[in-house]
Amino acid sequence: MRTKLARLFPAGWPWQRTLTCGGGALLVSWCVAVFHFLFFCNQVRENLRYFSGGYVPPFAQLFGRGLFCFWITALCVVLLPLFLYLWHWQGSKSIYLMRRLPRRSELWRRCLAGPAMLLVLTLLAAALSVLFCMMLYQALLPADCLPEDPWAGIGGILCWF
Template sequence: MKKINVKEKQILSFVPLGIDLQQELKWITILLAVSFLYSMTFLIYLSNAYHELFTYIAGKKVMIDGAIMQDFVELLGNSLSGFLITALSMAGLLGYHYLYHFQGSKSIYLMKRLPDRMELWKRCLGLPVLAAALSLCIAVLLLTVYFGIYLLVTPEVCLTPDQWRKIWDAYFEAVRRI
Protein backbone atom coordinates (compact mmCIF):
# COMPACT_ATOMS: atom_id res chain seq x y z
CA MET A 1 0.00 0.00 0.00
CA LYS A 2 1.29 3.42 -0.97
CA LYS A 3 2.04 5.79 1.88
CA ILE A 4 0.42 9.23 1.56
CA ASN A 5 2.26 12.24 2.96
CA VAL A 6 0.49 15.17 4.61
CA LYS A 7 0.72 17.52 1.60
CA GLU A 8 -0.65 14.88 -0.76
CA LYS A 9 -3.49 14.21 1.67
CA GLN A 10 -4.36 17.92 1.69
CA ILE A 11 -4.33 18.06 -2.11
CA LEU A 12 -6.47 14.89 -2.31
CA SER A 13 -9.26 16.79 -0.56
CA PHE A 14 -9.47 19.01 -3.68
CA VAL A 15 -10.00 16.20 -6.22
CA PRO A 16 -12.75 13.60 -6.64
CA LEU A 17 -12.23 10.37 -4.71
CA GLY A 18 -10.38 7.81 -6.81
CA ILE A 19 -8.73 10.29 -9.18
CA ASP A 20 -5.10 9.57 -10.03
CA LEU A 21 -3.66 12.73 -8.48
CA GLN A 22 -0.08 12.02 -9.60
CA GLN A 23 -1.21 11.73 -13.23
CA GLU A 24 -3.13 15.01 -13.07
CA LEU A 25 -0.24 16.82 -11.40
CA LYS A 26 2.10 15.44 -14.06
CA TRP A 27 -0.07 16.80 -16.88
CA ILE A 28 -0.43 20.19 -15.20
CA THR A 29 3.35 20.31 -14.74
CA ILE A 30 3.88 19.44 -18.41
CA LEU A 31 1.49 22.22 -19.49
CA LEU A 32 3.27 24.74 -17.27
CA ALA A 33 6.71 23.61 -18.49
CA VAL A 34 5.70 23.89 -22.15
CA SER A 35 4.20 27.33 -21.44
CA PHE A 36 7.45 28.40 -19.79
CA LEU A 37 9.57 27.13 -22.69
CA TYR A 38 7.31 28.93 -25.16
CA SER A 39 7.55 32.14 -23.11
CA MET A 40 11.30 32.09 -23.60
CA THR A 41 10.74 33.06 -27.25
CA PHE A 42 10.65 36.59 -25.83
CA LEU A 43 14.36 36.29 -25.09
CA ILE A 44 15.05 35.37 -28.71
CA TYR A 45 13.04 38.37 -29.96
CA LEU A 46 14.83 40.61 -27.45
CA SER A 47 18.23 39.34 -28.56
CA ASN A 48 17.39 39.94 -32.23
CA ALA A 49 16.08 43.46 -31.53
CA TYR A 50 19.14 44.25 -29.40
CA HIS A 51 21.55 43.19 -32.15
CA GLU A 52 19.68 45.39 -34.65
CA LEU A 53 20.77 48.41 -32.60
CA PHE A 54 24.40 47.84 -33.58
CA THR A 55 26.54 47.57 -36.65
CA TYR A 56 30.12 46.46 -37.17
CA ILE A 57 32.69 48.92 -38.43
CA ALA A 58 36.16 47.51 -39.01
CA GLY A 59 35.23 44.51 -36.88
CA LYS A 60 34.14 46.67 -33.96
CA LYS A 61 30.57 46.74 -32.63
CA VAL A 62 29.15 50.29 -32.83
CA MET A 63 25.67 51.53 -31.92
CA ILE A 64 23.72 52.93 -34.86
CA ASP A 65 22.98 56.66 -34.42
CA GLY A 66 19.32 57.22 -33.56
CA ALA A 67 18.64 53.50 -33.12
CA ILE A 68 15.46 52.83 -31.17
CA MET A 69 14.63 49.54 -29.47
CA GLN A 70 11.29 47.96 -30.26
CA ASP A 71 8.69 48.44 -27.55
CA PHE A 72 8.51 45.78 -24.86
CA VAL A 73 4.94 44.80 -25.73
CA GLU A 74 5.90 44.28 -29.37
CA LEU A 75 8.78 42.01 -28.39
CA LEU A 76 6.67 40.16 -25.83
CA GLY A 77 3.97 39.48 -28.40
CA ASN A 78 2.15 36.31 -27.42
CA SER A 79 5.08 34.76 -25.56
CA LEU A 80 3.00 34.38 -22.38
CA SER A 81 -0.10 33.02 -24.14
CA GLY A 82 0.78 29.45 -23.15
CA PHE A 83 -0.04 30.30 -19.54
CA LEU A 84 -3.44 31.68 -20.56
CA ILE A 85 -4.11 28.53 -22.60
CA THR A 86 -3.09 26.41 -19.60
CA ALA A 87 -5.43 28.37 -17.33
CA LEU A 88 -8.31 28.06 -19.79
CA SER A 89 -7.69 24.34 -20.28
CA MET A 90 -8.41 23.85 -16.60
CA ALA A 91 -12.10 24.29 -17.52
CA GLY A 92 -11.80 20.92 -19.26
CA LEU A 93 -10.31 19.40 -16.13
CA LEU A 94 -13.17 20.87 -14.11
CA GLY A 95 -15.66 19.20 -16.48
CA TYR A 96 -13.78 15.91 -16.20
CA HIS A 97 -13.88 16.11 -12.40
CA TYR A 98 -17.63 16.70 -12.45
CA LEU A 99 -18.35 13.93 -14.97
CA TYR A 100 -16.08 11.58 -13.01
CA HIS A 101 -18.75 11.45 -10.29
CA PHE A 102 -21.17 9.85 -12.77
CA GLN A 103 -18.90 6.83 -13.43
CA GLY A 104 -19.48 3.47 -11.78
CA SER A 105 -20.17 3.58 -8.06
CA LYS A 106 -18.90 7.16 -7.70
CA SER A 107 -22.45 8.39 -7.35
CA ILE A 108 -23.20 12.03 -7.96
CA TYR A 109 -26.26 11.58 -5.80
CA LEU A 110 -24.17 10.56 -2.80
CA MET A 111 -21.96 13.64 -3.23
CA LYS A 112 -25.03 15.88 -3.34
CA ARG A 113 -26.42 14.33 -0.13
CA LEU A 114 -23.30 14.86 1.96
CA PRO A 115 -23.72 17.14 5.00
CA ASP A 116 -21.24 19.62 3.50
CA ARG A 117 -23.10 20.75 0.38
CA MET A 118 -19.95 22.36 -1.02
CA GLU A 119 -17.94 19.12 -0.97
CA LEU A 120 -18.85 18.26 -4.58
CA TRP A 121 -17.82 21.70 -5.83
CA LYS A 122 -14.69 21.76 -3.68
CA ARG A 123 -13.58 18.48 -5.24
CA CYS A 124 -14.53 19.53 -8.78
CA LEU A 125 -13.16 23.08 -8.68
CA GLY A 126 -10.21 22.70 -6.29
CA LEU A 127 -7.31 21.51 -8.43
CA PRO A 128 -8.39 23.24 -11.67
CA VAL A 129 -8.78 26.62 -9.94
CA LEU A 130 -5.47 26.24 -8.10
CA ALA A 131 -3.68 25.26 -11.33
CA ALA A 132 -5.26 28.15 -13.28
CA ALA A 133 -4.28 30.62 -10.55
CA LEU A 134 -0.73 29.23 -10.47
CA SER A 135 -0.49 29.53 -14.25
CA LEU A 136 -1.61 33.16 -14.23
CA CYS A 137 0.70 33.99 -11.30
CA ILE A 138 3.67 32.51 -13.18
CA ALA A 139 2.70 34.59 -16.23
CA VAL A 140 2.62 37.81 -14.17
CA LEU A 141 5.94 36.92 -12.53
CA LEU A 142 7.55 36.25 -15.93
CA LEU A 143 6.09 39.47 -17.32
CA THR A 144 7.82 41.34 -14.50
CA VAL A 145 11.09 39.45 -14.95
CA TYR A 146 11.07 39.88 -18.73
CA PHE A 147 10.34 43.59 -18.37
CA GLY A 148 13.27 43.89 -15.98
CA ILE A 149 15.53 42.07 -18.44
CA TYR A 150 14.30 44.35 -21.23
CA LEU A 151 15.18 47.46 -19.21
CA LEU A 152 18.59 46.07 -18.20
CA VAL A 153 19.57 45.00 -21.71
CA THR A 154 18.32 48.01 -23.65
CA PRO A 155 20.69 50.98 -23.74
CA GLU A 156 18.91 53.97 -22.17
CA VAL A 157 19.32 56.15 -25.27
CA CYS A 158 17.46 53.51 -27.31
CA LEU A 159 14.41 53.26 -25.03
CA THR A 160 11.18 54.92 -26.03
CA PRO A 161 9.33 56.57 -23.14
CA ASP A 162 6.29 55.18 -21.29
CA GLN A 163 7.04 51.48 -21.66
CA TRP A 164 5.04 50.63 -18.54
CA ARG A 165 2.02 52.58 -19.82
CA LYS A 166 2.24 50.71 -23.12
CA ILE A 167 1.96 47.41 -21.24
CA TRP A 168 -1.23 48.63 -19.54
CA ASP A 169 -2.59 49.97 -22.85
CA ALA A 170 -2.02 46.58 -24.47
CA TYR A 171 -3.71 44.85 -21.53
CA PHE A 172 -6.79 47.09 -21.60
CA GLU A 173 -7.00 46.78 -25.38
CA ALA A 174 -7.02 42.98 -25.06
CA VAL A 175 -9.69 43.12 -22.33
CA ARG A 176 -11.79 45.49 -24.42
CA ARG A 177 -11.73 43.02 -27.33
CA ILE A 178 -13.10 40.24 -25.12
Protein backbone atom coordinates in the same frame (compact mmCIF):
# COMPACT_ATOMS: atom_id res chain seq x y z
CA MET B 1 0.17 17.60 2.47
CA ARG B 2 -0.72 14.72 0.18
CA THR B 3 -4.06 14.17 1.89
CA LYS B 4 -4.89 17.88 1.62
CA LEU B 5 -4.15 17.84 -2.10
CA ALA B 6 -6.10 14.61 -2.58
CA ARG B 7 -9.17 16.21 -0.98
CA LEU B 8 -9.19 18.90 -3.69
CA PHE B 9 -10.12 16.31 -6.32
CA PRO B 10 -12.78 13.58 -6.59
CA ALA B 11 -12.08 10.21 -4.99
CA GLY B 12 -10.15 8.00 -7.38
CA TRP B 13 -9.09 10.85 -9.66
CA PRO B 14 -5.38 10.66 -10.60
CA TRP B 15 -4.63 13.99 -8.96
CA GLN B 16 -0.85 13.42 -8.91
CA ARG B 17 -0.86 13.13 -12.68
CA THR B 18 -3.07 16.21 -12.96
CA LEU B 19 -0.67 18.28 -10.84
CA THR B 20 2.34 16.91 -12.73
CA CYS B 21 0.80 17.75 -16.10
CA GLY B 22 -0.25 21.17 -14.83
CA GLY B 23 3.25 21.90 -13.53
CA GLY B 24 4.75 20.72 -16.81
CA ALA B 25 2.38 22.94 -18.79
CA LEU B 26 3.32 25.92 -16.62
CA LEU B 27 7.02 25.22 -17.09
CA VAL B 28 6.63 24.93 -20.86
CA SER B 29 4.50 28.09 -20.97
CA TRP B 30 7.05 30.01 -18.93
CA CYS B 31 9.94 28.84 -21.13
CA VAL B 32 8.04 29.71 -24.32
CA ALA B 33 7.26 33.20 -23.01
CA VAL B 34 10.84 33.91 -21.96
CA PHE B 35 12.48 32.44 -25.06
CA HIS B 36 9.96 34.20 -27.30
CA PHE B 37 10.92 37.47 -25.64
CA LEU B 38 14.65 36.71 -25.82
CA PHE B 39 14.36 35.92 -29.54
CA PHE B 40 12.82 39.31 -30.34
CA CYS B 41 15.12 41.07 -27.91
CA ASN B 42 18.11 39.55 -29.72
CA GLN B 43 16.74 40.77 -33.06
CA VAL B 44 16.46 44.31 -31.69
CA ARG B 45 20.02 44.14 -30.34
CA GLU B 46 21.30 42.97 -33.73
CA ASN B 47 19.50 45.84 -35.43
CA LEU B 48 21.06 48.28 -32.97
CA ARG B 49 24.49 46.88 -33.74
CA TYR B 50 24.19 47.27 -37.52
CA PHE B 51 22.13 50.44 -37.75
CA SER B 52 23.18 53.55 -35.89
CA GLY B 53 20.33 55.36 -34.20
CA GLY B 54 18.27 52.18 -34.09
CA TYR B 55 14.83 52.01 -32.56
CA VAL B 56 13.91 49.91 -29.53
CA PRO B 57 10.16 49.29 -29.33
CA PRO B 58 8.30 49.56 -26.00
CA PHE B 59 8.24 46.45 -23.84
CA ALA B 60 4.64 45.50 -24.63
CA GLN B 61 5.34 45.54 -28.36
CA LEU B 62 8.52 43.50 -27.93
CA PHE B 63 6.90 40.96 -25.59
CA GLY B 64 4.11 40.47 -28.09
CA ARG B 65 2.20 37.22 -27.83
CA GLY B 66 4.42 35.70 -25.17
CA LEU B 67 1.51 34.68 -22.97
CA PHE B 68 -0.17 32.53 -25.64
CA CYS B 69 0.79 29.21 -23.99
CA PHE B 70 -0.42 30.49 -20.62
CA TRP B 71 -3.81 31.22 -22.20
CA ILE B 72 -3.97 27.68 -23.58
CA THR B 73 -3.06 26.27 -20.16
CA ALA B 74 -5.70 28.44 -18.49
CA LEU B 75 -8.32 27.27 -21.00
CA CYS B 76 -7.50 23.63 -20.21
CA VAL B 77 -7.71 24.33 -16.48
CA VAL B 78 -11.08 26.07 -16.93
CA LEU B 79 -12.42 22.96 -18.70
CA LEU B 80 -11.11 20.61 -15.99
CA PRO B 81 -14.14 20.97 -13.62
CA LEU B 82 -16.37 19.50 -16.32
CA PHE B 83 -14.22 16.38 -16.45
CA LEU B 84 -14.09 16.20 -12.66
CA TYR B 85 -17.88 16.37 -12.46
CA LEU B 86 -18.25 13.69 -15.12
CA TRP B 87 -15.79 11.53 -13.14
CA HIS B 88 -18.44 11.13 -10.45
CA TRP B 89 -20.72 9.45 -12.99
CA GLN B 90 -18.13 6.76 -13.88
CA GLY B 91 -17.83 3.29 -12.41
CA SER B 92 -19.59 3.01 -9.06
CA LYS B 93 -21.54 6.23 -9.67
CA SER B 94 -20.20 8.12 -6.65
CA ILE B 95 -22.47 11.00 -7.65
CA TYR B 96 -25.22 9.40 -5.59
CA LEU B 97 -23.00 9.29 -2.50
CA MET B 98 -21.87 12.87 -3.02
CA ARG B 99 -25.48 14.05 -3.18
CA ARG B 100 -26.35 12.32 0.11
CA LEU B 101 -23.49 13.82 2.11
CA PRO B 102 -24.45 16.21 4.92
CA ARG B 103 -22.36 18.96 3.36
CA ARG B 104 -24.03 19.62 0.03
CA SER B 105 -21.09 21.68 -1.15
CA GLU B 106 -18.66 18.74 -1.04
CA LEU B 107 -19.36 17.76 -4.67
CA TRP B 108 -18.71 21.25 -5.97
CA ARG B 109 -15.68 21.74 -3.72
CA ARG B 110 -14.10 18.59 -5.14
CA CYS B 111 -14.89 19.67 -8.69
CA LEU B 112 -13.77 23.30 -8.40
CA ALA B 113 -11.03 23.53 -5.73
CA GLY B 114 -8.25 21.75 -7.65
CA PRO B 115 -8.81 23.65 -10.91
CA ALA B 116 -9.07 26.93 -8.99
CA MET B 117 -5.68 26.26 -7.40
CA LEU B 118 -4.19 25.44 -10.82
CA LEU B 119 -5.71 28.57 -12.34
CA VAL B 120 -4.21 30.76 -9.62
CA LEU B 121 -0.81 29.11 -10.20
CA THR B 122 -1.17 29.74 -13.95
CA LEU B 123 -1.89 33.44 -13.41
CA LEU B 124 0.97 33.71 -10.94
CA ALA B 125 3.42 32.04 -13.35
CA ALA B 126 2.26 34.34 -16.18
CA ALA B 127 2.81 37.41 -13.99
CA LEU B 128 6.26 36.17 -12.96
CA SER B 129 7.23 35.58 -16.59
CA VAL B 130 6.17 39.14 -17.49
CA LEU B 131 8.16 40.55 -14.55
CA PHE B 132 11.20 38.46 -15.48
CA CYS B 133 11.02 39.65 -19.09
CA MET B 134 10.70 43.25 -17.87
CA MET B 135 13.95 42.82 -15.94
CA LEU B 136 15.59 41.32 -19.02
CA TYR B 137 14.34 44.27 -21.09
CA GLN B 138 16.07 46.67 -18.71
CA ALA B 139 19.24 44.59 -18.47
CA LEU B 140 19.82 43.54 -22.08
CA LEU B 141 18.95 46.66 -24.03
CA PRO B 142 21.09 49.79 -23.82
CA ALA B 143 19.49 52.49 -21.68
CA ASP B 144 20.23 55.29 -24.16
CA CYS B 145 18.28 53.48 -26.91
CA LEU B 146 15.15 52.81 -24.86
CA PRO B 147 12.03 54.76 -25.81
CA GLU B 148 10.83 57.68 -23.76
CA ASP B 149 8.06 55.59 -22.17
CA PRO B 150 9.23 51.95 -22.37
CA TRP B 151 6.24 50.65 -20.40
CA ALA B 152 3.58 52.14 -22.68
CA GLY B 153 0.80 49.67 -23.43
CA ILE B 154 1.75 47.24 -20.69
CA GLY B 155 -1.81 47.21 -19.35
CA GLY B 156 -3.09 45.41 -22.43
CA ILE B 157 -0.42 42.71 -22.42
CA LEU B 158 -2.69 40.14 -20.76
CA CYS B 159 -5.25 40.53 -23.52
CA TRP B 160 -2.83 39.70 -26.34
CA PHE B 161 -2.89 36.29 -27.97
